[in-house]
Amino acid sequence: MFDKTEVKEINRAILAGLSAPCLTREENASDESLEELAALLDTAGGECLATVLQNKSSPDPRTFIGEGKVEEVKELVQSLGADIVIFDNPLSPSQQRVLTEELGVTVMDRSALILDIFAKRARTSEGRLQVALAQYKYLLPRLTGMWKHLERQEGAIGTRGPGETQMETDRRIIHRKIDKLEEELKDVRRVRATQRERRVKNEVPVVAIVGYTNAGKSTLLNALTGSDIPANDRLFDTLDTTTRMLEISDVCTVLVSDTVGFISKLPHQLVDAFKATLEELAFADLLLHVIDASDPHWREQAEVVDKLIQELGAAETPRLEVFNKCDKFVGDILPHGEDMVSISAKTGAGLDGLLAAIERRLDAGVRRVELRLPYDKGGLLDQLYREAKVEKVDYGETIQVTAVCTPKTLGQVSDYLAEQEC
Ligand SMILES: Nc1nc2c(ncn2[C@@H]2O[C@H](COP(=O)(O)OP(=O)(O)OP(=O)(O)O)[C@@H](O)[C@H]2O)c(=O)[nH]1
Ligand SMILES: [Mg+2]
Numbered sequence: 001m002f003d004k005t006e007v008k009e010i011n012r013a014i015l016a017g018l019s020a021p022c023l024t025r026e027e028n029a030s031d032e033s034l035e036e037l038a039a040l041l042d043t044a045g046g047e048c049l050a051t052v053l054q055n056k057s058s059p060d061p062r063t064f065i066g067e068g069k070v071e072e073v074k075e076l077v078q079s080l081g082a083d084i085v086i087f088d089n090p091l092s093p094s095q096q097r098v099l100t101e102e103l104g105v106t107v108m109d110r111s112a113l114i115l116d117i118f119a120k121r122a123r124t125s126e127g128r129l130q131v132a133l134a135q136y137k138y139l140l141p142r143l144t145g146m147w148k149h150l151e152r153q154e155g156a157i158g159t160r161g162p163g164e165t166q167m168e169t170d171r172r173i174i175h176r177k178i179d180k181l182e183e184e185l186k187d188v189r190r191v192r193a194t195q196r197e198r199r200v201k202n203e204v205p206v207v208a209i210v211g212y213t214n215a216g217k218s219t220l221l222n223a224l225t226g227s228d229i230p231a232n233d234r235l236f237d238t239l240d241t242t243t244r245m246l247e248i249s250d251v252c253t254v255l256v257s258d259t260v261g262f263i264s265k266l267p268h269q270l271v272d273a274f275k276a277t278l279e280e281l282a283f284a285d286l287l288l289h290v291i292d293a294s295d296p297h298w299r300e301q302a303e304v305v306d307k308l309i310q311e312l313g314a315a316e317t318p319r320l321e322v323f324n325k326c327d328k329f330v331g332d333i334l335p336h337g338e339d340m341v342s343i344s345a346k347t348g349a350g351l352d353g354l355l356a357a358i359e360r361r362l363d364a365g366v367r368r369v370e371l372r373l374p375y376d377k378g379g380l381l382d383q384l385y386r387e388a389k390v391e392k393v394d395y396g397e398t399i400q401v402t403a404v405c406t407p408k409t410l411g412q413v414s415d416y417l418a419e420q421e422c
Contacts, residue, residue, distance in 0.1 A: 013041055014076055015051040017088035018065050022058045026265055029053060029088035032297060033264070036235075037088045037110060040263075043235045044117050049080045063102065064095045074103050086113055090265070093142040111138060111267035117236050118270065124240045126188050133181040134273035136174050143170050189279070196283055197386075205254045205362050207246075208281050210309065211290035212301035213237075213261030216324040220290055220345040221258040224355075229258065236261060241280065248359050257284070264304045271311065281314040285406060286361055288354075289321050293342065294328035316411045320357055326350065369405060370418040372398040380413055 015037050017029025031053060038048045052073055060066045064087070065073070073085060084106045091099070091109045099107040108116075115138055118131045209217045218231035218238050225244040230237060243257040257280060271278075281287065287309065291302050302321070309315060320341065323334050327344040334342055341357050343350030368391070373380050381399060384390050387409045392402040405413070 011045075011047050012049050012080070012082045013046045013084045013086050014049055014073060014080070014082045015041065015086050015088065016054070016065065016073055017052070018054045018056060018059055020056050020058050023089070027089055033088050036263070037086065037113070039235055040110070040113055040117065041086065044113060044120070046084070049082050050076055052076065059089075062095065062098055064089070064091055064099065070099065070102050077103055077105055084108065086110070088265075096142065110265050111269070114236075114263070114265075114267055115270060118239060121236060121239050126185075127239050129181055129184055129188065130273040131270075133178065133185065134267065134269040136178050136181065137269040137272070138267065140171070140174050140178075143167055143174070185273075192280070196280075205285040206243075206257065206280075206283065207254050207286045207288060207358060207362075208257045208259055208284035209288045209290055210259055210281060210305060211261060211288075211322075212292065212298075212305055213263050215261065215290040215292040215301070216345045217261065217290050218242075218258050220288070220322070220324065220343075221256055223345045223348060223351060224256060235263065248355050254285075254358070254362070262305050262308050264300070266308065271308065275312065278312050281309065281312050282317065284314070284317055285408065286358065287314065287317050287319040288358075289319055290324050290345075291321060292325050293323040293331070293334055294325040296331070298323075316408055318361055318407055320354075320361055322354060367405060367407075367410060369403060369410065371401045371403065371413055371416045372418045373401060373413075373416050374398055377416070380416070384409065384413065 015034055017034050017037070019029050034051045034053060038051065041048055052069070054065045054069045056066060056069075063070050076082065077085065082105060085099070085103055085108075087099075087107070087109045089109065090111060091107070096107055096109065115131065115135050118127075119135060122128045122131045209220055211217050213235045214233065214237070216231075218229050221227060221242065221244060222229060222231060225246050227242070227244050229242050238258055239260050241257050241259050243255050245253060246256045247253050259278065259281070260274065289302070289305060289309075291298050291305075295301065309317075309319075320339050321335075323329075323340065323342040324345050326334075326342045326349060327347050329342075334340075336342070339357075339361070341350060341354050343354050345351075371380075371384075375398070378399070381390075381393070381401060384401060384403050384405070388406070389404040390401060391404065392400075394400040400418070
């Protein structure tokens with residue numbers, strides 16, 4: 001999109017990270033997170049020459065890793081012939097600038113690398129819009145010294161007002177682009193909302209597959225529905241949602257959606273931008289959280305996914321935890337229970353159990369309830385008409401409603417429960 005630190009031109013990278021006790025887990029680096037960064041680099045088509053992990057009590061405000069370590073990395077850059085240094089931790093725009101100057105090569109952080117991968121892999125116009133928006137938001141605070149390419153792309157000189165600095169012009173251009181992209185994404189949301197309404201009318205439950213990147217989500221969709229969507233052993237293989245029909249039993253048909261994978265330290269600009277796609281999660285009737293049980297870090301990965309689900313407003317949606325890759329699993333006994341199943345999407349083991357669990361979960365908790373809604377909460381009645389089966393409405397002191405609700409809807413109106421009929 002814009003001429004900047006694009007990984008496609010870079011093959012030889014040094015990966016650097018800082019581990020400091022005062023940093024949050026999201027901000028910190030470790031051997032494991034550097035390993036994951038190397039996998040991201042591989043997805044982006046780059047080659048990892050060396051990794052450097054610095055331990056320090058707190059980050060250096062100017063150079064992040066401290067002057068001494070910068071020297072060390074610089075020597076590595078020169079001796080190994082690297083053309084980029086990628087930091088696992090988020091860098092502030094000014095740290096990125098200082099490090100670029102001192103190291104003499106391009107410097108980027110994990111967020112920029114992820115954005116770059118998304119930019120390369122986005123296929124649909126919606127995906128591209130979302131990535132472009134995230135990239136511009138990331139770029140905005142990092143404009144200093146980057147104006148040359150914008151000038152080339154936008155003819156910025158001609159648009160410059162008298163007395164304005166180049167930076168201000170750049171900011172204005174980017175703000176305008178952001179506004180335009182946000183406008184276009186609003187249209188996407190409108191189309192999605194209409195599709196959703198149609199689905200609600202047809203009363204087909206929606207099951208969304210979510211999980212850490214490379215956990216096996218697409219493989220599971222393929223195994224369940226006989227589809228043939230790509231499922232490769234690399235991070236962020238899927239960026240666009242695919243939805244397929246699945247007959248679970250004679251009486252139960254659902255729509256299953258495969259979604260983009262999550263990863264720790266997902267750039268927040270990207271999470272925001274992908275809300276158009278990911279808000280589907282909040283409207284799903286059931287989430288299948290696919291966990292790669294064969295990965296020693298599955299617990300941390302599952303936590304990242306839980307957190308993102310919460311951020312996306314889908315915390316209330318019923319969830320099944322699906323421990324995948326059990327054919328490869330060699331660890332302690334996995335947690336198990338009502339809402340947890342073990343499968344191998346690859347061999348098909350456990351899929352019958354998963355289907356039964358989905359059916360149970362979709363049926364479970366559907367209840368007929370009586371509600372007493374205050375008149376100023378009339379909006380909830382509209383919601384019930386949309387999301388539940390409203391059987392009876394009486395207008396007395398309050399609005400008395402009898403409705404058959406799913407657990408999700410019930411959760412949202414539970415303050416107004418009268419007595420339960422069955
Ligand atoms: N051994 C084994 N490998 C699996 C299983 N399920 C998926 N895989 C492999 O894991 C890799 C990733 O699978 P995908 O289905 O692409 O994973 P994903 O969650 O869709 O990944 P992204 O779209 O990149 O987020 C592929 O190489 C699959 O063949 C499984 O049950 N067992
Ligand atoms: Mg996938």
